[in-house]
Amino acid sequence: MKYLFLLAVILSFQFSVNGQNQEDEPLRIIVIGAHPDDADIRAGGTAALFADMGHKVKFLALTNGDAGHTSMGGGVLAKRRREEAKRSAEILGIEEYEVLDNHDGELIPSLHVRHQVIRRIRDWNADIVITHRPNDYHPDHRNTGIVVQDAAYLVIVPNITPDTPPLEKNPLFLYLEDNFQKPNSFSKDIAVVIDEVIDTKVRAMAAHESQMFEWLPWTRGVKKSEIPEERDERLAWLKKNEIERRFPTEKTFDREGIKAIQKWYPSTDPETVKYVEFFEISEFGKQPTEEEVLKLFPMLNKKE
């Protein structure tokens, strides 16, 4: 009788520990961009929030960005961008930043790349996969969107790239925000307020020095003399030219944006919000209930 009682105690302990483990088990998120810096620009804030809460985030760049500069290219540039990515990861506090060796400006949604993506999603045991929509000015962004769509569902099929075990369930697939209207516009399905980590995000983006202060300004016709030298000034300039220019207030706080913020942050006054990252739910992954979204995005619905 005594032993039975002891057994019961031990068993119930197991159950409560298991329950606790389930709640405490970190979420696993993988953000797949075309070039080193793509994930940072559109999901850096959300990634930092996840990392702060103890969840496991990985950034994956499908190309090594070896075309994105005026006075450097090829292996030399790839090496530099890989190091920049590493520094950005440290600033954001994310677990890993991997840069594949496919050439910049030459990404095609081939089987080879598709299988690279499937293996990475599986190895990360991802709960959430985030990537570009296939509408975008850059063919690498479009093709990244396509190849990740092509990986959706197949990640659960054992006979596909059978050298890695299949995921147990098709993850939630999300799209990073973009501005394109055709054939259809981006849908602000999920809103993440990133005010508390905006400076972290800016510093992480600044780590991609070859892009933020050299390549991207050059493509926009910005003169070198316009770019400040001193560190704090550079960060302020970056905030204005890469964040506020890409995600202007009128666009963030349009009707759809405000609705999204109110939906996921019901006790927050949208007027007090400054910076938001939006995501669209892809039809090709798991179709989550509102409950499930709240579980997968624990930073939402914070009571102020």
Place this chain on the structure above:
Amino acid sequence: MNKNLIYFLSGTFILFNTFNILAQNEEDQKLNIIVIGAHPDDADNKAGGTAALFAKMGHRVKFLSVTNGDAGHQDMGGGVLAKLRRKESEEAARQLGIEEYKVLDNHDGELLPTLNVRHQIIREIRNWNADIVMSPRPADYHPDHRYTGVLVQDAAYLVIVPNVTPDTPPLEKNPVFLYLEDHFKKPTPFQPDIVVDIGQTFDEKIEGLNAHTSQMYEWLPWTERKLAEVPEGSEARLKWLEKTRSGSITSAERESLKKWYGKERGGEVEYAESFEICEYGKQPSEEEIRNLFPMLSKNQ
């Protein structure tokens, strides 16, 4: 006496240089337009009238055919047909008054959005120093048209990246990319953002199409089982083309015409060609559109 000579000489010198600078500015003001179609005759069909207008106004127009059209005939094919269609394109270029008509050697009916064709197109756009690039939308019954659309989209933006096909210097700015018109509705319908009155050059357009004999009077009628309807004799044929290829103006295009040409003139236009602004190139303001399309005028 010497002083006067000096004044005279310096005056002449200044005048001479001023004219030179003005002339150079005029050179610089010439627009460079490249129209990219899948087959020889595609560009002519959708933008022949506009191209002829640009040419008349002194601008530089180039037609580029991504495939050589070597599948487009019921009795000929391969190299023989490609050679013929290339010749027809040269004649069409003469009729339209455009500067160049280039036909690449990719096979008809086999176009896919591969890197090597993407790079061919990037080089062509750069070498032409294009201000405006026109191509089909990726929605169309013909896979070559769709993939030409995808390929040109894939070239957009990359034309300014030095490390891509670094054997040609990058463009200074991403050009304006426009879609040629089509009637397909899915996934989205064509939007006639810019519509050009081609009444002035409708005859040139027809003469240009007429040059593509193997298509207008042989292949296309054959595909529609209408060979019997094709008339004999050059005069009758031109009239037939005028009738069958004049196109129609949708209500959306009519609205757009009124916007660009004013209500009165816009309402009277008989022949028009339309273009949609592609989101992946430069997004022009209304003023920039009027600069790029100097034939759009409420005054004429």
Place this chain on the structure above:
Amino acid sequence: MNKRIFLFFLLLSGISMYPQERENQPLNIIAIGAHPDDIDSRFGGTAALYSKMGHNVKFLALTNGDAGHTEMGGGVLAKVRREEAKRAGEILGVEYEVLDNHDGELMPSLHVRHQVIRKIREWDADVVLGLRPNDYHPDHRNAGIVVQDAAYLVIVPNVTPDTPPLEKNPVFLYMQDNFQKPNPFSKDIAVVIDEVVDLKIQALAAHESQMFEWLPWTRGVEESEIPKGNKERLAWLKERYTNRYTKNGNFDEEARNAIQKWYPSPDLSKVDHVEFFEVCEYGMQPTEEEIRQLFPMLGSKVSE
């Protein structure tokens, strides 16, 4: 003189017979999917109706489905699925061909496009059915694309000149899907399949490796939930498959309009199961009259 009159009447009867023969000539329909079983679930009922009326129907699977199972794969699975397809074909009264491209690896390459063009030509198709390029599965999307790519080219003699071109571009149709982006499926044609729905379920059941093994596994259905007896399995399948989007009770306004358009005076409450099709813009654009000719089962009395 008599001979002449006789010949004259013979000629006359010949002429009047000709249009009748044209009307009585069986239609040739080919439906193209990615895997064995794709077509059966979306077109099986309509196919059975065509077959009963004496028309020639062919199902073509572009891949051999060799990835779709947990315990089997490769050639072994392909062999099993090919046999299942053959049995399904016998039940529905259609020819069923399975090409040898690998499951999960279908690309809209020229090679596959040419396979499709040849098959459409050899069948002398009046109607071609395919999938829309919007779908969670990359094989479905690419199968949709490659059939679009074959449209029009089927009439071009210089393309795959080893097979004679079709005289006319056939009507191309899309089989139904539920995806909304970038644009939703359009219910252009509705076919009531009540009288053959049990045949359809039997045909689906022939794809045993899928209906009772692979698909439930992917959806997390416990093996214990799957019935064992034949009758029970058919009932279970009917419940799962006809509920998807074709069952009455799930008819939205667009569905009701479509059914009422093609069936003269239906009592909608008596209609249970319907298959819908969308007209593809890249094939021949049929008039309403032509659709009724190509779908001779329309407008017939809805079974009591």
